[in-house]
Amino acid sequence: MSHPEKDFQLQTMGIGCAPLLAALHEVTFRGGEVWDATSFVSLLSVQGTEGTIALIDNNPVGFILSRTVLDETEILTLAVHPDFRRRGIGKSLVQNVLGKGKVFLEVAVCNNQAAALYGKCGFIKAGLRRGYYRDGSDAQVLVSSDV
Numbered sequence: 001m002s003h004p005e006k007d008f009q010l011q012t013m014g015i016g017c018a019p020l021l022a023a024l025h026e027v028t029f030r031g032g033e034v035w036d037a038t039s040f041v042s043l044l045s046v047q048g049t050e051g052t053i054a055l056i057d058n059n060p061v062g063f064i065l066s067r068t069v070l071d072e073t074e075i076l077t078l079a080v081h082p083d084f085r086r087r088g089i090g091k092s093l094v095q096n097v098l099g100k101g102k103v104f105l106e107v108a109v110c111n112n113q114a115a116a117l118y119g120k121c122g123f124i125k126a127g128l129r130r131g132y133y134r135d136g137s138d139a140q141v142l143v144s145s146d147v
């Protein structure tokens with residue numbers, strides 16, 4: 001699929017963005033495991049945690065949260081608002097984290113759209129975590145392949 005010229009900007013975010021992230025997470029993961037503002041405050045308070053937000057005309061349309069410990073970075077969550085998908089925002093957010101070095105993440109085995117995105121970004125399967133999610137479903141562990 002071809003994307004129109006990039007119409008979004010990426011910006012580093014701080015702890016003050018927690019309510020905004022919670023709102024985006026809610027609309028993105030509705031019906032699943034939704035994280036509230038308090039959860040985002042806790043996550044962003046941990047050393048090594050970084051967030052980047054995607055903005056269109058100053059409106060938040062997506063974000064990625066990652067945590068770096070020593071030489072490894074984990075993608076904690078990634079969300080793009082349903083109205084702004086398939087225009088390269090998710091890929092740009094992931095590529096932004098890939099600049100940090102070795103990256104890994106867990107993704108639900110049934111999440112084909114995220115798996116497609118991570119595959120396109122060069123991630124490969126590294127393992128399976130059984131019963132990883134609250135509903136008992138399994139997670140695939142993916143690692144970046146270009147390091």
Ligand SMILES: CC(C)(COP(=O)(O)OP(=O)(O)OC[C@H]1O[C@@H](n2cnc3c(N)ncnc32)[C@H](O)[C@@H]1OP(=O)(O)O)[C@@H](O)C(=O)NCCC(=O)NCCS
Pocket residue numbers: 001002028029077078079080081084085086087088089090091092105106107108111112113114116117118120
């Ligand atoms: C997964 C998600 C972040 C993708 O965001 P996005 O901004 O739409 O992704 P992009 O536009 O950057 O897509 C890049 C590539 O990923 C693949 N891809 C993304 N969404 C896809 C879909 N629904 N079906 C098939 N392939 C898809 C495609 O290869 C796409 O490239 P193309 O558009 O040139 O074909 C978004 O769908 C989302 O927020 N989903 C719900 C939350 C989620 O699953 N988060 C990940 C948890 S680990």
